[in-house]
Amino acid sequence: xxxxxxxxxxxxxxxxxxxETMARPMIFHRGDEFAQILRExxxxxxxxxxxxxxxxxxxGSGTCAMEAAVGNLLTRAMGxxxxxLTVVTVANGKFGERFTEIxxxxxxxxxxxxxxxxxxTGIELERIKAALESTPNAGIVTMVHNETSVGILNPARxxxxxxxxxxxxxxxxxxxxxxxDEVPVxxxxxxxxxxxxxxxxxxxxxxAALSVSEQAWEQIRANPSRPYYQDLVSHKKxxxxxxxxxxxxxxxxxALHEALKIIAEEGMPNRIARHRTMSKAVRAAITxxxxxxxxxLNEVSxxxxxxxxxxMPVDKGISDSELRPGMRKRGVVVAGGQGDLKGKIFRIxxxxxxxSADILKTLEVLEEVLYxxxxxxxKGNGVAAAREILT
Amino acid sequence: xxxxxxxxxxxxxxxxxxxETMARPMIFHRGDEFAQILRExxxxxxxxxxxxxxxxxxxGSGTCAMEAAVGNLLTRAMGxxxxxLTVVTVANGKFGERFTEIxxxxxxxxxxxxxxxxxxTGIELERIKAALESTPNAGIVTMVHNETSVGILNPARxxxxxxxxxxxxxxxxxxxxxxxDEVPVxxxxxxxxxxxxxxxxxxxxxxAALSVSEQAWEQIRANPSRPYYQDLVSHKKxxxxxxxxxxxxxxxxxALHEALKIIAEEGMPNRIARHRTMSKAVRAAITxxxxxxxxxLNEVSxxxxxxxxxxMPVDKGISDSELRPGMRKRGVVVAGGQGDLKGKIFRIxxxxxxxSADILKTLEVLEEVLYxxxxxxxKGNGVAAAREILT
Numbered sequence: 001x002x003x004x005x006x007x008x009x010x011x012x013x014x015x016x017x018x019x020e021t022m023a024r025p026m027i028f029h030r031g032d033e034f035a036q037i038l039r040e041x042x043x044x045x046x047x048x049x050x051x052x053x054x055x056x057x058x059x060g061s062g063t064c065a066m067e068a069a070v071g072n073l074l075t076r077a078m079g080x081x082x083x084x085l086t087v088v089t090v091a092n093g094k095f096g097e098r099f100t101e102i103x104x105x106x107x108x109x110x111x112x113x114x115x116x117x118x119x120x121t122g123i124e125l126e127r128i129k130a131a132l133e134s135t136p137n138a139g140i141v142t143m144v145h146n147e148t149s150v151g152i153l154n155p156a157r158x159x160x161x162x163x164x165x166x167x168x169x170x171x172x173x174x175x176x177x178x179x180x181d182e183v184p185v186x187x188x189x190x191x192x193x194x195x196x197x198x199x200x201x202x203x204x205x206x207x208a209a210l211s212v213s214e215q216a217w218e219q220i221r222a223n224p225s226r227p228y229y230q231d232l233v234s235h236k237k238x239x240x241x242x243x244x245x246x247x248x249x250x251x252x253x254x255a256l257h258e259a260l261k262i263i264a265e266e267g268m269p270n271r272i273a274r275h276r277t278m279s280k281a282v283r284a285a286i287t288x289x290x291x292x293x294x295x296x297l298n299e300v301s302x303x304x305x306x307x308x309x310x311x312m313p314v315d316k317g318i319s320d321s322e323l324r325p326g327m328r329k330r331g332v333v334v335a336g337g338q339g340d341l342k343g344k345i346f347r348i349x350x351x352x353x354x355x356s357a358d359i360l361k362t363l364e365v366l367e368e369v370l371y372x373x374x375x376x377x378x379k380g381n382g383v384a385a386a387r388e389i390l391t
Numbered sequence: 392x393x394x395x396x397x398x399x400x401x402x403x404x405x406x407x408x409x410x411e412t413m414a415r416p417m418i419f420h421r422g423d424e425f426a427q428i429l430r431e432x433x434x435x436x437x438x439x440x441x442x443x444x445x446x447x448x449x450x451g452s453g454t455c456a457m458e459a460a461v462g463n464l465l466t467r468a469m470g471x472x473x474x475x476l477t478v479v480t481v482a483n484g485k486f487g488e489r490f491t492e493i494x495x496x497x498x499x500x501x502x503x504x505x506x507x508x509x510x511x512t513g514i515e516l517e518r519i520k521a522a523l524e525s526t527p528n529a530g531i532v533t534m535v536h537n538e539t540s541v542g543i544l545n546p547a548r549x550x551x552x553x554x555x556x557x558x559x560x561x562x563x564x565x566x567x568x569x570x571x572d573e574v575p576v577x578x579x580x581x582x583x584x585x586x587x588x589x590x591x592x593x594x595x596x597x598x599a600a601l602s603v604s605e606q607a608w609e610q611i612r613a614n615p616s617r618p619y620y621q622d623l624v625s626h627k628k629x630x631x632x633x634x635x636x637x638x639x640x641x642x643x644x645x646a647l648h649e650a651l652k653i654i655a656e657e658g659m660p661n662r663i664a665r666h667r668t669m670s671k672a673v674r675a676a677i678t679x680x681x682x683x684x685x686x687x688l689n690e691v692s693x694x695x696x697x698x699x700x701x702x703m704p705v706d707k708g709i710s711d712s713e714l715r716p717g718m719r720k721r722g723v724v725v726a727g728g729q730g731d732l733k734g735k736i737f738r739i740x741x742x743x744x745x746x747s748a749d750i751l752k753t754l755e756v757l758e759e760v761l762y763x764x765x766x767x768x769x770k771g772n773g774v775a776a777a778r779e780i781l782t
Binding site: 003004006008010011012013014016019020022023024025026027028029031059060061062063064066067071076101102105196198204205206207225226227228229230245246247248249250251252255333 | 420454457458595596642
């Protein structure tokens with residue numbers, strides 16, 4: 001079976017150098033060799049996060065780490081008792097809303113002030129400020145930095161500053177930005193920041209990492225109802241011995257360790273520049289082909305530098321059921337819309353190990369399908385525009 | 392670096408045929424190819440579990456699935472409100488007690504009746520019966536089938552029958568028995584049964600699977616406070632489309648899929664016989680060398696068929712700090728005791744891909760170390776006794 005080019009926002013393609021590490025034999029997970037892998041991986045991730053906070057790697061997906069963040073901070077208060085802290089969940093896409101769902105599981109609806117914006121529109125700082133002022137005990141703000149579901153980059157620095165002004169902890173999902181975009185976690189004031197393995201880090205899916213600030217620890221330690229598998233106090237206790245509290249997914253740690261070497265070799269500034277150039281090239285091709293970007297930006301939001309969300313050009317006579325299968329038949333998988341956006345957008349990732357050649361191939365295949373369905377009258381313009389940016 | 396022989400109760404050695412699958416490229420986790428891998432893996436696991444119940448694979452360790460079981464069944468009731476169900480946690484080792492810890496996180500201490508026996512001693516059915524009679528709303532019984540921490544096999548069938556008599560759900564941790572020992576999950580009356588990937592299945596760590604009965608579903612569906620990442624209702628909804636709710640740890644699924652083919656090729660009856668013979672051989676060598684088994688069996692308990700726990704022969708002049716490092720220097724890693732048993736026992740696994748040759752090598756190395764420290768006067772007796780059983 002021929003290998004497909006995965007241009008979805010995770011799992012991204014994983015290069016052989018990383019994949020092949022996973023064929024290595026198992027090692028003793030309480031021994032020195034694993035301790036070194038874990039220690040070096042945590043150090044490498046701290047550099048990528050630009051953080052001096054504690055950092056942990058969980059054997060689970062990004063959602064596992066999102067739950068770890070909320071569940072460790074938010075004391076469960078089912079029934080009548082008022083929650084100790086409430087959460088303001090800022091959302092303009094699927095993953096932002098996931099924080100609302102998780103917080104409601106832990107604290108009940110009374111613990112959550114959902115601050116939801118139309119998917120793909122820029123979030124408004126004034127509304128966050130108003131919510132922080134009017135919500136009793138507002139002690140946590142959650143937001144997704146790079147909202148993959150809609151291709152928008154949210155203003156982490158500004159929201160982090162607001163949270164601090166109101167004495168709230170700031171939980172920032174950077175699952176699809178850290179490792180590909182500029183994410184100075186400590187500068188952003190993120191008390192918990194999260195990354196997923198299968199995105200900009202270029203590792204297979206199955207691991208997530210999160211950083212935890214001193215202020216977050218105060219709340220976490222006082223919380224008697226922390227989840228068990230994701231209990232950050234247990235993780236911290238084990239990390240003091242360079243171990244994980246439960247058996248780690250060894251092959252994925254081998255892969256992470258290798259990927260972090262590759263990231264160090266490339267250098268984060270180069271890596272960020274590469275991601276920005278690739279996404280800029282995608283946007284140029286989209287515009288050149290007469291398609292339109294899905295996000296409606298405002299003054300504090302930007303297009304994502306790791307995934308591009310494009311309106312499905314149904315007005316040009318091509319639908320999701322033609323566009324994506326048409327591309328896939330030619331060996332390229334792009335993502336559709338999620339939830340209510342199903343059929344209305346498609347998304348092209350430019351993350352992790354994805355190369356300029358992958359971008360050009362994807363855009364070429366996109367143009368072929370658009371041309372075949374007469375949605376464009378000439379092939380090559382988009383690819384040319386992208387190539388100019390990439391070279 | 393030379394490969395060590397891992398004779399610990401997980402992660403077990405993984406043979407190249409399984410490991411090499413993990414070097415495969417990533418695939419689209421919402422596409423047909425992954426759907427087939429997942430569907431076939433679930434079918435294969437149902438055969439190994441001997442269950443007709445629903446079955447799910449989680450991207451996480453065995454503990455992740457233990458929490459899934461308790462957290463989905465037990466409604467959180469922090470504070471004053473009485474819990475809807477209470478749990479009787481039967482424990483004679485570390486992992487049995489883990490269920491108590493998890494249940495207390497979810498239901499608070501008032502939701503748990505810990506029924507703890509001295510580690511390594513046989514559990515007593517009468518005490519379970521008494522607890523079920525006297526505990527108000529006792530609706531869940533948890534037990535570990537094969538208690539790895541002490542090398543004992545607990546009477547799953549009898550406890551399952553008791554639970555049913557009292558109308559309680561039965562949660563059975565078979566993390567280190569399923570795939571290596573006879574575990575007819577439905578016959579045992581296990582409403583939730585759990586396996587870990589890195590034990591008898593011979594897969595790397597990072598996955599766990601659990602089966603869920605109709606009776607368990609009734610309780611789970613009515614529970615508003617299910618964990619999020621391990622929400623079994625979400626898993627069921629996704630499994631209807633042969634998907635997982637969150638991005639699966641793809642390489643580990645490749646490995647699981649291949650391991651299940653190997654298990655089918657070997658045949659479960661042969662596989663169980665192999666595990667029993669291997670552990671019998673270990674026990675014979677232990678006895679032949681004048682060492683003693685740690686578990687104190689009663690009429691309803693047996694020695695584990697997948698891991699052997701041996702009293703540290705300190706009376707013969709050798710300590711844990713000599714025995715295990717001595718063996719490791721010779722390339723064999725065995726496990727020590729956990730918690731209060733640290734220094735008091737050592738444990739030899741005979742799980743998954745471990746072969747008769749591995750068993751013999753381990754016993755040979757053990758004898759070398761014992762002989763060197765003058766804990767035995769003659770080498771070869773134990774190995775000879777084991778070889779006789781293995782051939």
